[in-house]
Amino acid sequence: MNVPEIAIEAHGLTRRFGSVAAVNEVELCIPRGRIYGFLGPNGSGKSTTIRLLCGLIKPSSGTIRVLGLDIPRQAEALRRRVGYMTQRFSLWEDLSARENLAFMASIYTLEARHAAQRIAGAISEYRLAEFLDRPAGTLSGGQKQRLALAAATLHDPQLLMLDEPTSAVDPQSRRDFWESLFALTAAGTTILVSTHYMDEAERCHGLAILDLGRIVASGAPAQLMQDLPLQVVEIEAADTAAVRVALRSLPSLRSLAQLGLRLHALLAPAAAAAPADGAEEVRQLLARAGIVASVRRTTASLEDVFVGATQPPGPVAH
Amino acid sequence: MVPASLQRIRAIAVKELRQMSRDRLTLAMVVGIPLLQMIIFGFGINNDVRHVRTGVVDLANTQASRTLIAEVGASQVIDFVARPGGVEALRRMIGSGQIQAGLYIPPDFERRRLDATRPVAQVIVDGTHPGVDTAVRAIATAPLPARSGQLQRLQPAFEVLTEFNPERRTAVQVVPALIGVILNMTMVIFTAIALVRERERGNLELLIMTPVRSGELMVGKLLPYVAVGLIQTTIVLLTAVLLFDVPVVGSVLQLYVGAGLFIAATLALGLVISTLATTQFQAMQLGFFTMLPSILLSGFAFPFEGMPRVVQYLAQALPLTHFVEILRGVILRGATLANLWQPVVKLSVFLLLAVLLAALRFRKRLD
Numbered sequence: 001m002n003v004p005e006i007a008i009e010a011h012g013l014t015r016r017f018g019s020v021a022a023v024n025e026v027e028l029c030i031p032r033g034r035i036y037g038f039l040g041p042n043g044s045g046k047s048t049t050i051r052l053l054c055g056l057i058k059p060s061s062g063t064i065r066v067l068g069l070d071i072p073r074q075a076e077a078l079r080r081r082v083g084y085m086t087q088r089f090s091l092w093e094d095l096s097a098r099e100n101l102a103f104m105a106s107i108y109t110l111e112a113r114h115a116a117q118r119i120a121g122a123i124s125e126y127r128l129a130e131f132l133d134r135p136a137g138t139l140s141g142g143q144k145q146r147l148a149l150a151a152a153t154l155h156d157p158q159l160l161m162l163d164e165p166t167s168a169v170d171p172q173s174r175r176d177f178w179e180s181l182f183a184l185t186a187a188g189t190t191i192l193v194s195t196h197y198m199d200e201a202e203r204c205h206g207l208a209i210l211d212l213g214r215i216v217a218s219g220a221p222a223q224l225m226q227d228l229p230l231q232v233v234e235i236e237a238a239d240t241a242a243v244r245v246a247l248r249s250l251p252s253l254r255s256l257a258q259l260g261l262r263l264h265a266l267l268a269p270a271a272a273a274a275p276a277d278g279a280e281e282v283r284q285l286l287a288r289a290g291i292v293a294s295v296r297r298t299t300a301s302l303e304d305v306f307v308g309a310t311q312p313p314g315p316v317a318h
Numbered sequence: 319m320v321p322a323s324l325q326r327i328r329a330i331a332v333k334e335l336r337q338m339s340r341d342r343l344t345l346a347m348v349v350g351i352p353l354l355q356m357i358i359f360g361f362g363i364n365n366d367v368r369h370v371r372t373g374v375v376d377l378a379n380t381q382a383s384r385t386l387i388a389e390v391g392a393s394q395v396i397d398f399v400a401r402p403g404g405v406e407a408l409r410r411m412i413g414s415g416q417i418q419a420g421l422y423i424p425p426d427f428e429r430r431r432l433d434a435t436r437p438v439a440q441v442i443v444d445g446t447h448p449g450v451d452t453a454v455r456a457i458a459t460a461p462l463p464a465r466s467g468q469l470q471r472l473q474p475a476f477e478v479l480t481e482f483n484p485e486r487r488t489a490v491q492v493v494p495a496l497i498g499v500i501l502n503m504t505m506v507i508f509t510a511i512a513l514v515r516e517r518e519r520g521n522l523e524l525l526i527m528t529p530v531r532s533g534e535l536m537v538g539k540l541l542p543y544v545a546v547g548l549i550q551t552t553i554v555l556l557t558a559v560l561l562f563d564v565p566v567v568g569s570v571l572q573l574y575v576g577a578g579l580f581i582a583a584t585l586a587l588g589l590v591i592s593t594l595a596t597t598q599f600q601a602m603q604l605g606f607f608t609m610l611p612s613i614l615l616s617g618f619a620f621p622f623e624g625m626p627r628v629v630q631y632l633a634q635a636l637p638l639t640h641f642v643e644i645l646r647g648v649i650l651r652g653a654t655l656a657n658l659w660q661p662v663v664k665l666s667v668f669l670l671l672a673v674l675l676a677a678l679r680f681r682k683r684l685d
Binding site: 051054055056057058072075076079080082084086088089090091092093104107108109 | 519520521523524525526527528529530682683684685
């Protein structure tokens with residue numbers, strides 16, 4: 001089948017629930033064969049956007065094209081070409097892993113021999129053999145997730161939509177899961193994945209940060225970190241509580257997070273007149289307050305990008 | 319201690335009321351069910367039998383016999399709807415359920431009129447319907463008004479014959495129909511829950527992302543339960559025969575065909591419920607809501623003839639009504655499905671409409 005280079009395209013995509021816009025004027029252009037991430041807090045519109053792109057719900061306004069199909073009009077044609085994994089484990093818990101796979105293979109009407117091949121392949125690829133005959137409800141988070149991915153890819157979809165697939169999974173399972181995703185993209189599959197884990201978001205080829213239904217930042221993760229218009233300052237002090245109090249008076253402070261004995265501060269770019277170096281500003285402030293601390297500028301992490309994009313402008317509230 | 323406890327109780331009560339007030343379907347059921355059932359059953363449960371469909375065979379055809387027919391008809395208990403040619407045809411019509419009673423006036427009617435020791439005519443009643451037999455018996459034994467020119471009689475004017483249930487055992491009237499009632503109860507709930515459970519467990523979101531079509535989903539959910547229903551049919555039927563001594567006069571195979579049709583129809587009704595309800599609890603409630611009218615209006619417990627016209631129409635919309643007719647026809651009167659084509663057609667139409675409605679109502683979307 002002829003697949004366009006752009007897997008997903010959306011313009012002015014909006015979905016209102018009552019007076020609330022869960023998805024608001026979203027623009028998307030996702031190339032084929034890439035992992036594209038939606039990063040955002042709960043309620044930011046990640047799931048709603050994915051459901052809109054699948055044709056599971058209708059947009060209030062805007063246009064969607066997925067794999068060259070007009071959605072939701074041609075949603076039914078899309079079904080065969082898309083694999084979908086919901087946030088919640090949505091295979092049948094009272095069926096065994098094997099029965100679930102067999103069900104999915106037959107609901108996608110895979111021909112018997114092909115189905116047997118695909119299932120055998122999935123069993124080895126996703127290491128399902130150890131729990132193949134156990135009811136899916138009794139599996140661990142990681143096992144359920146492997147089973148769900150196996151089920152979602154049985155019919156060889158060109159596009160995988162994964163809605164927070166790793167929310168109930170331990171770190172090792174997450175690593176394995178991402179290895180599987182990269183293996184799938186190597187074979188040409190496009191993957192759209194939503195997450196609220198920074199490390200996962202950082203693995204994506206492209207990323208959109210969502211907040212309150214809007215895309216507040218988008219691009220390659222490295223580019224986003226490089227382009228962050230905020231300064232990141234790290235403060236190490238014995239009395240972090242005193243530092244917190246002192247920094248409260250700093251008008252450019254956007255956010256403050258503690259990591260052990262270190263405080264991680266995000267500062268808005270200073271006004272044209274003031275000194276450009278935020279670290280210097282903090283150093284002077286703490287010196288005036290008589291607090292002993294070591295202050296230095298560091299490079300932005302994706303979390304900084306996320307906080308910078310999702311925090312409302314203005315000084316941080318206490 | 320008590321005030322705190324009361325406070326918590328109140329908080330919970332208020333919360334429940336709030337939730338209920340936001341759940342329109344439950345709210346509708348809270349008000350609608352008692353109201354509807356009060357109205358329907360208030361009128362529907364009535365043992366005053368009227369308009370019993372009756373055939374008349376008048377072989378005397380004299381002035382007096384015609385007067386007698388008019389007198390009997392004037393009671394409103396009996397409606398003469400057919401005039402078969404002879405007693406055999408009359409009996410056949412009762413067997414197939416077209417009529418429920420027959421009045422037979424023999425050729426020697428005039429001679430019998432003069433003989434106070436012999437009944438002048440015969441009334442044949444279908445004993446498989448509760449109430450009908452009793453009602454017809456009552457008018458047949460009542461003394462006829464003097465104006466019909468009768469002699470003062472010691473003997474009742476009519477000889478009454480109860481067909482198909484000569485001992486007039488209630489079990490024979492009730493148990494075959496009970497098969498339908500029991501199937502009705504279990505089947506509706508099976509499928510009523512089926513879709514809702516998947517919605518609640520999150521399976522549905524995955525399912526609608528697959529290429530499966532609504533109609534396929536409906537039929538696929540329906541079929542396995544038809545098998546379950548036929549197993550239940552066997553159990554109940556065996557109990558009826560072994561425990562209640564109910565004679566199975568007709569073909570067992572035809573009985574199962576009829577049962578399969580009825581089971582599919584009730585399952586389809588359950589699927590419609592499943593597309594309406596959003597929680598398993600609602601599905602259960604709606605399921606029970608359809609059950610009570612089925613039991614009370616299907617002719618299982620109370621004769622149709624006692625119900626007002628509107629309720630009779632309503633009863634026509636219930637699959638159990640038609641299945642009770644099939645059950646009594648096949649089991650007790652030895653009727654064939656060809657004889658009982660009317661209830662068979664009505665059940666089939668119900669099944670088709672219900673599956674169609676369920677498939678149309680079930681959208682492959684989440685909103």
